[in-house]
Amino acid sequence: MATHDITLTINGLQERLTVPSHMTLLQMLRSELAITGTKNGCAAGECGACTVLLNGEPTNSCMVLAVECDQAEITTVEGLAQDGQLDPIQDAIMEAGGVQCGFCTPGILISARALLDRNPSPTEADIRQALLGNLCRCTGYFRIIEAVQQAAQRSPIAARS
Numbered sequence: 573m574a575t576h577d578i579t580l581t582i583n584g585l586q587e588r589l590t591v592p593s594h595m596t597l598l599q600m601l602r603s604e605l606a607i608t609g610t611k612n613g614c615a616a617g618e619c620g621a622c623t624v625l626l627n628g629e630p631t632n633s634c635m636v637l638a639v640e641c642d643q644a645e646i647t648t649v650e651g652l653a654q655d656g657q658l659d660p661i662q663d664a665i666m667e668a669g670g671v672q673c674g675f676c677t678p679g680i681l682i683s684a685r686a687l688l689d690r691n692p693s694p695t696e697a698d699i700r701q702a703l704l705g706n707l708c709r710c711t712g713y714f715r716i717i718e719a720v721q722q723a724a725q726r727s728p729i730a731a732r733s
């Protein structure tokens with residue numbers, strides 16, 4: 573089995589790993605590094621539960637090979653809080669009641685943070701567009717959208733790259 577040595581930054585910490593050719597970024601996060609906030613919903617690029625920021629872009633981590641992430645910057649849901657303070661989108665989604673089973677929540681938080689980083693005043697249409705790839709089976713989306721609108725009105729944490 574071919575393996576590869578990679579170096580990447582995950583939530584601000586540099587990691588060096590040896591990964592097999594076929595391992596996905598999602599598998600690496602969950603199995604190799606025990607960073608389990610990122611969820612495995614479909615493993616097929618359909619649900620968005622596995623969304624992380626890859627060099628600042630929301631990305632389905634089940635569709636990217638770990639070896640492709642050499643020298644990359646990854647942010648998972650664990651990396652959203654800063655200095656012990658939740659990101660405004662994390663506070664807002666709890667306050668708005670946008671979490672039920674919570675399985676979709678990490679991916680939605682990442683997609684929402686990426687949206688707010690590039691567009692601090694999104695319209696409802698912008699929010700719906702940004703969350704198109706994040707499926708939720710529980711909430712009906714209304715409260716999630718409300719949470720993003722509320723978070724947009726709060727002082728944002730500095731954009732992540």
Ligand code: FES
Binds near residue numbers: 613615632633634635
């Ligand atoms: S687990 Fe990756 S898109 Fe569903």
Ligand code: FES
Binds near residue numbers: 677707709711
């Ligand atoms: S809260 Fe259950 S899937 Fe979204």
